[in-house]
Amino acid sequence: MTQNGWPGAHGGGWGGAPQWGGRPPAAPQPGVIPLRPLSLGDIITGSFAAIRGHWKTLAGGALAVLAVVLPVMALVVGIAAASVHDHFDPVFHPPFGEDPASEHVVPLVVAAVVVFVLFMAIGVLGMAVIAALCPAVLKEAVTGRPTTFRTLWRASVRRAPAVAGAMFLSGLIAGSPVFVVLAVWLPLVFSAGSGEDALALMGFLPLLMLAAAPLAVWLGIRFGLAPAVVVMEGAGPVTGLRRSTALVRGDWWRIFGYTIVISMLAGAIAYAIEIPFNLIGTFAMVPSLQGMSDHGTPAAGSIAALVFAVVLLFLGGAAGQVFQIAFSHMASAMLYVDQRIRREGLAEAILADLAVAPAPAAPATAGPAPTAPRSADGAGGA
Template structure:
């Protein structure tokens, strides 16, 4: 199970089943292999020339081909001139190629519309991780150097796994919000659980490749990191293997590397500003705590200092993780809209859901 029942592969449209003649419920959209919408790349018959097939009739006089829609493949996205066209907006984004501001607005809309599945999930996961960190740090401070190193390694592994699971879970939550649907924390965890082992492997591979690029050249590390940034939503929403998810990210980013890099850089700047403000406030609070935060003899953190540090880490994680994960998911959706016409599939899925629940767009 990836993005929910039926989201991992092409699904037949709702309608009579020729096998049994019964009406089938509408199917969720498929995040799997690209599915060209109806009319994909259809070209008008040639108006003249050699080798015309028998029985071919030319179009009537004055016939003009219809203009291309957003569901057709776009080499570089929509035109840079003029206003963006109207599009359905069942959830946090309009279903068409997205501008940079719409991606950022979609992320903050996701935080507002479903704080439980975004901020709440981040809060819960990081709180558990920080409780474990407090325990391991306290043990390491009171043990030998070997015990301290072991506790440090275990702490890094635990936080790494929590970050991986959280990124995958947020991918599911944001993808559902694009259709105007809210998903509960329990459902998100249920969907992401079967992909946790693969997510860990994917993250390790991407990290190692990025480090290899860093060893070769800093520019290489940046290039590889951006090219593979969409691997996580591709892996969680489409299913498949780690290798498949990496190839999908490479394919989707190709031709838009600089745009992807620019949006990630802009998001990083925004997050850095937020974290900097929080750091100043937290630093003042830490200074006000004085000797209650650290042991004046050993310099180790006291119990109060450990709790305070954990709270700081939780606050910073809440400020960073949902925003960065949301931007990556919306970048993934935007690239698939531009290259594969995913907007038509999502719009139909949103209409089917609205019809099934007899609700309008919110």
């Protein structure tokens, strides 16, 4: 099975959904999930099994992303700081009683906006690699076929731009109700000035957001399977959104409920991962801060303890966020597989594909060497 294809991709080639007469007692299970319509428990346990079975690949991918993203972000900050270095003192230390001049403020604002936009783009691309890696891992985990880190990494990097496009488009469309509310509300507030009308409009914003939130959530669930479609079917971002819409249609409430439970579980586990790092980092930071306040000039030990605490806090936050992202996207890809099993007969397609090209068998255990066939004259065969 190739990395960019899946049996019956785009809804064709394998016929309609199988006629499951209730939950079968023992469905075929070549990989981490049984090949039948999945329950919430199947999706959660299957996601954990896929992560546990391929944790080296997922951890290696996350570390590779951080190894690229963090230096690039540091380079962006360094270039921006060097380009506007001459404007820092006039803005942050202006002469007494004077306001900073606009020729110094504007370059700093422009540099800050550029850095923010670049950070967002770099972060989305980095997250897209992890988001692409999870369905690529799940594709092999469902079939039970062995794979290598290099193969999965190349597949995820190759599909990362399309995944980033799907994530950007789905976020833009899902957030459009909120953007519309802000686009209408902000001009009204600025035109009202600082009177009672402005205060009334300020209190009206939560009501507008409550009206826009259901539509935003509906759109978000509707397009939530797009990253999995892009990776598993080799589709483009727009096609991924369309396929996600088709797969979710009619099952929105079930997918919404599953997504809420999965998100809460991922957040709780991520927080539990961060707790030990935060506790140790906080205990390490308190003595170093006290030493700095008592002696004025910080000692080398205080600086080392502070650096150690900051590193621990960063590692804890990074580990928790990576797990949350990986588990959420793994479960989303599992929902994609479930929908295709229910609607497009993916279970039969996978079994037929495995029957044509079965997975490599495990090496045989050691035993007596087979007897070579004997020729007519009694000599052993070659």
